[in-house]
Amino acid sequence: MKTLWAPWRMKYIKYSQITREKGICFICESLKKGVSKESLVLYIGENALIMLNLYPYNNGHLLIAPKSHVPSLTDLKDEELCELMKLTVKGIRLLKLVMKPHGFNVGINIGKVAGAGLEDHVHIHVVPRWEGDTNFMPIVSDTKVIPEAVYDTYEKLKARLNEVM
Ligand SMILES: [Zn+2]
Numbered sequence: 058m059k060t061l062w063a064p065w066r067m068k069y070i071k072y073s074q075i076t077r078e079k080g081i082c083f084i085c086e087s088l089k090k091g092v093s094k095e096s097l098v099l100y101i102g103e104n105a106l107i108m109l110n111l112y113p114y115n116n117g118h119l120l121i122a123p124k125s126h127v128p129s130l131t132d133l134k135d136e137e138l139c140e141l142m143k144l145t146v147k148g149i150r151l152l153k154l155v156m157k158p159h160g161f162n163v164g165i166n167i168g169k170v171a172g173a174g175l176e177d178h179v180h181i182h183v184v185p186r187w188e189g190d191t192n193f194m195p196i197v198s199d200t201k202v203i204p205e206a207v208y209d210t211y212e213k214l215k216a217r218l219n220e221v222m
Contacts, residue, residue: 106121128168155217162183
């Protein structure tokens, strides 16, 4: 994987330090708020949810997480694992439909040492990739621009969600 230059994530690193000190989990907080533009939650299933990452590596960066606040895949029951993977596939289909990426990075970081920003609540990253996006993203790297782009992307994805469910 080519490293994406994502300087706006510095804000996230600071944010995740604060929330960790306060014992706040942004996935659980978003889950409580429910499906909304504000929470960035697109879909809540029986055991898992799909949300947009407020501090994305790329436009359309999704997080697929179980409702259970657990640190690792090994803590999940079969039905949770099953829905997690099903929602990952639906997330990929949705991004294909709306944003037409050329590829995806799909991955899980388990543990701080492996790069998990939020290590207490396991989640799958789905990052759409476009040809040449390593060159494109710096143009929209302004920290003021990115959050607006995330909410704009939320509306576009939400509008077509039922087509993949
Ligand atoms: Zn949590």
